[in-house]
Amino acid sequence: MRVLYAAPAAGWDEWAPALQAACPEMELLRDGDPASFDALIYAPGYPEDGSTLDFSRFTRARVVQSLWAGVERIVTNPTLTQPLCRMVDPGLAQGMAEYCTGWALRAHLGMDAFAQDGTWRNALVPPLTTERQVVVLGMGEMGRSVATMLSGIGFAVTGWSQSGRPVEGIAMLGGASLDQALARAQILISLLPDTARTRDLLNHQRLMQLPEGATLINAGRGTVLVEADLIAALDAGHLGHAVLDVFRTEPLPPTHPFWSHPKITVTSHVAADTRTVTAAPVAAANLRRAMAGEPLLYLVDRSRGY
The missing domain is CATH 3.40.50.720 (NAD(P)-binding Rossmann-like Domain)
Known part of the structure; x- marks a missing residue:
């Protein structure tokens, strides 16, 4: 051929x-x-x-x-x-699962709270993974891989997709249950594709539905997120941190406010290859x-x- x-x-x-x-x-x-x-x-x-x-x-x-x-x-x-x-x-799915699991654990364990400044922070003991609610938006091949790896180390994982199609071992929500999924997402992982239905999905209204102090990990597509609304939610103290690997413009311009925001970690579209x-x-x-x-x-x- x-x-x-x-x-x-x-x-x-x-x-x-x-x-x-x-x-x-x-x-x-x-x-x-x-x-x-x-x-x-x-x-x-x-x-x-x-x-x-x-x-x-x-x-x-x-x-x-x-x-x-x-x-x-x-x-x-x-x-x-x-x-x-x-x-x-398969390698792409594994890489995505490892990336999301690593950053989810960092958020869960509060690793960034331990500044090396001579202060003894013995009270900063994290909960167990079984007490932490993680929601994965987008349950295609990569979403299933991420959810399975996170569930395997104990996280309470919920998956959400438009169809809500069952995934073995994972609690699933679909379609109109997006608000319900967001309300439980102490760590929200977006792996949604770029479609007319998903663009600007994570706007002010939906970001504010997340629990106070929640962490957002976006490794799907940058168009899902309204950038100004994310900054506003972080500045208001409603969200605790955001880890962003994908953006509307790539490479992310050096002057973009994401680079200098104290509650945002930028990675350079390296979550999976x-x-x-x-x-x-x-x-x-x-x-x-x-x-x-x-x-x-x-x-x-x-x-x-x-």
């Missing part, structure tokens, strides 16, 4: 060997006649001249496999009629499924945007 590597050239040296090792029957190319390709491997930033990719020219392509978990930069392309599959990478060793086999499986006419893995629902 002929496959176009429709991704920025900077990643070729890393991705090409991994993809070809996972799918040796594939001829992976960086250019050629669009009508000659059976599939596309896609990542945002392509074409690199800033133009919009015209998928209508790929008349033979049976699948577009994204290398990213998020597909918001491609799903609205009106020329895209081929099946689109997002990347669900697609790893070639675990992602390439996922792409290979979908290429084979497409060629065999079999159901595709992680097919994007265009009406939902993910």
Whole structure:
């Protein structure tokens, strides 16, 4: 099968060997006649001249496999009629779970309260994890991985998704129960995608529904959060801290107020990364499924945007 590597050239040296090792029957190319390709491997930033990719020219392509978990930069392309599959990478899910668990534990244990200033703070004893309510917004592959890891070390975890679909071992809420979920979230973790329904979801009204002193960890998409409303909630003392890994503008400008706010920790979109060793086999499986006419893995629902 002929496959176009429709991704920025900077990643070729890393991705090409991994993809070809996972799918040796594939001829992976960086250019050629669009009508000659059976599939596309896609990542945002392509074409690199800033133009919009015209998928209508790929008349033979049976699948577009994204290398990213998020597909918001491609799903609205009106020329895209081929099946689109997002990347669900086991390494990506594990990395996200480790990031969220690390920061949740830091908030839970109150690690930042122990300034190394010679003061003995023997009264700062944290509760057990079983006494701490954590809510995960967005219970896709990564959300389930995060919730499972947190639950495994004792946290009282509730998951929320639009569907409210059951997840084994996790208390689930859905749809109209968002207010109920927020009201119990001493630690709120947002892993929601960027869709019309989720944009600006965490506004002033919803942030104020969180328990006083709550911690927000946003590792999903920056568009979910109204930035000015977060700063206001922190300044008012209602929220205790925010750990932010994703932003409306990336890289986050050096002058942005998040950098200097004493109650905000900025990380540079490092919560989770697609790893070639675990992602390439996922792409290979979908290429084979497409060629065999079999159901595709992680097919994007265009009406939902993910």
